Structure formats: structure tokens, C-alpha cells
Amino acid sequence: MNIEGRNRPQALIFDMDGTLFKTDTLLEVVHPRVFATLRDEGLYTGETPPLDHLLACLGMLLDDLWRKLMPDSSLAARERADELLLQYELEELEAGHGSLYGGVEETLRELKARGCKLFVASNGLEHYVKGVAEHKGIASLFDGIYSAGEYGTSSKVDLVARLLNEHKLEPSPGIWMVGDRSSDVEAGKSNGLTAVACAYATYGKAAELEGADIFISAFTELASVV
Template sequence: MSELKLPTPEAIIFDMDGTLFETDTLLIPVHHRVFETLREEKLYEQETPPVERLLSCLGMLLEDIWRQVMPGSTEAARKRADELLLQYELEGLAAGEGELYPYVEQTLRHLKESGIKLFVASNGLEEYVKGVARYKGIAELFDGLYSAGEYATASKVDLVARLLQDHNIHTAWMVGDRSSDVEAGKANGLLTIGCAYARYGRAAELDGADVLLSDFHELIILLEQ
């Protein structure tokens, strides 16, 4: 982690998957259920793609994810996969599946008590993003949960710009694990913090981040420097 002296931000904006939420703890069983159902419904005839392919696409928009995960699939199959993914994710969350990364809740509470506004900006679906926050008991800590699914943004750059404008925020940190998070932070003039503890992307995803975290709790150390 950097020894930079960083100005205290008005707000910190977090990605969800691979940043706050350890997505594979929910997504691995959901992935298999989705493809079993697609085959039962005759929408997909091939074997289930490796779950690693889906995990490596986290951070993309859903329409792009399915083109990577099941190339050559029909639009009907991809649309149904969207529906099934959300259904099975929410069922899993309701059943207690899925875990936050270590120290996420404690760190978020400390940041909130320090007077910093907290937000999520995710390329996921609205119901999923809000569902993770609700079922994992952190929803009330956020001043806003922004998702591409709710705001129909074409990129995370646009989503973060909308968030900053809505809340009249001038200084913020962008925290995430993918190149889309670094891009969104840089394009909006924010300090960008890369989550190097996440396992879903390549290390090069975080090229250009101002600071790298090896543990979520290090955000408190950064803030106190």
C-alpha cells in the first residue's frame, strides 16, 4: 500500500462484486443452476461453460458477459440467462449464501462514523446490487446504491458521473477491482484505489490505480495517513 498523503474525501464510491462482495461464494452454485435450466428449456444445448469464464467477466455489462460466456448463443438464451441469474442469485442471498470480504462491514461502519458519504456504483442489475446490500446487512450504510441496471448507463464512467452530479460531490475516492473502476475514477477526476485482493481479473486490470489495497481494512489506514 502507498505512503501517499491523501486528502480526506467527501465520499467513497465502491464497486460491489470483487470489492465488497466475494462473488464466487454465491455465483458458483448459481452458474450451474442457470445452465441446467437453459438446457432443460432447450435454449442452450452445450455443456456448462467453466465458471471461471463468468467470474473473469465480472464488472462488464450483462449483455457483454453472456457473449463472452456462451459465444454463438441466441438472443433468447442470453435474455433468459439474465432472468435466471438474477432469480437464482436472489434466492441464494435469501438463503444466506454469499460472503462479504473480511472486514468490509466493520470498515464501512468506521468510514460512515467518520462522516464520509458511502456509495456503490456497479455495472450489475438493480435488484442484485440492492439485494446484496440488504441481505448482507450493509444497505443502511450507503447514501446511494447506483447500478447500470437502474440508470441504463452505457459505462461505469457515465454511472459515476451521474452519482457525483446527483449528490454534488467534488472530492471522492473510487474503489474497485476492475479496469472499468480505474477508468471511471480517472475519467471523473477521482483518486482510484484498486482492490488487489480480488481474484477475478488479471493483475493488469488495476494498472493506473493510484493506490492498491491488499486488505479492505487498509482503507482506514489510508484515511488516517
């Protein structure tokens, strides 16, 4: 972790999957359900892709994710997969499945108490992203929860730019973009922000985080540098 010479943040923007939420703890039950239903409905005939393949796609827009997992799929199959993924994620969240990374809630509360504005910017579906925040008891800590599903943005760069504009935040190193994928680093750097890489997440490859300004090996490290 290296913050020498950098501004302490006035605001932090967090990715959701692989940053705040340990997504595999939810998808391990959702993933097989989605593909079983697609087969039952005649929209998919192959084997269920390994869960690791899905986890490696986290951070992508959903259409890109399904094209990667089901390269020969029809539009109808991909659209139905979107519906099933959201339905089953919300059902399993309601049932108590899925967990935050260690210390997430406590660290967010500490950052909030120190006067930082907190946001989420995710490429996921609106009701999923907000559902995680609500079911895990952290929704009230955020000044805004943004998702590609809600705003129809084509990249996280655009989503973060919209967030900054709507909350009248001037792009500066005093705003930190915190995430675990290349799309998070890109969104931070392209918008003139400090990019914080979550090296504790295992869904992507380490090379994706090249170019980040700060690396953290546990979420709780944020409290010690703000």
C-alpha cells in the same frame, strides 16, 4: 498502499463484486443452475462454462458477459440468462449463501462514523446489487446504491458521473473510486477521482489495475488511510 500527498476522502464509491462481495461464494451455486435451466428450455446446448470463466467476466455489462460465455447465443438466450441469474441469485441470497470480504461491514461503519459519504456503483442488475447490500446488512450504510441495471448506463464512467451529479459532488481527488477491475479504475480516472485498486480480489488480472492511485491488499486497509 501509497497515499502520500493525496487528499483524505470526503466520499468513497465502491464497486460491489470483487470489492465488497466475494461473488464466487454465491455464483458457485447459481452458475450451474442457470445453465441447467437454459438447456432444459432449449436455449443452450453446450456444456456449462467453467465458473472461472464467469468470474473473469465480472465487471462487464451483462450482455457483454453472456456474449463472452455463450458466443453463439441468441438474444432470447441472453435475455433469459439475465432473468435466471437474478432469480437464482436472489433465491440463494435469501437462503444465506454468499459472503462479504473480511472486515467489510466493520470498515464501512468506521468510515461512516468518520463522516465519509459512502456509495455503490456497479454494472450489475438493480435488484441483485441492492439485494446483496440488504441481505448482508450493509444497505443502510450507503448514501446511494447505483447500478447499470437501474439506470441503463453503457459504462461505469457514465454511472459514476450520474452519481456525482445527482449528489452534487464535485469531481476531485477527495472522492475515491474503489474497485477491482479496469472499469473501476477507468471510472475513477475519467471522472477526476482518486482510483483505489483492490489487489486482494482474484476475478481479474493484475494488469487491469495499472494506473490506479492507491493499491490495497485487504479491504480493512481503508480504515487506516482515511
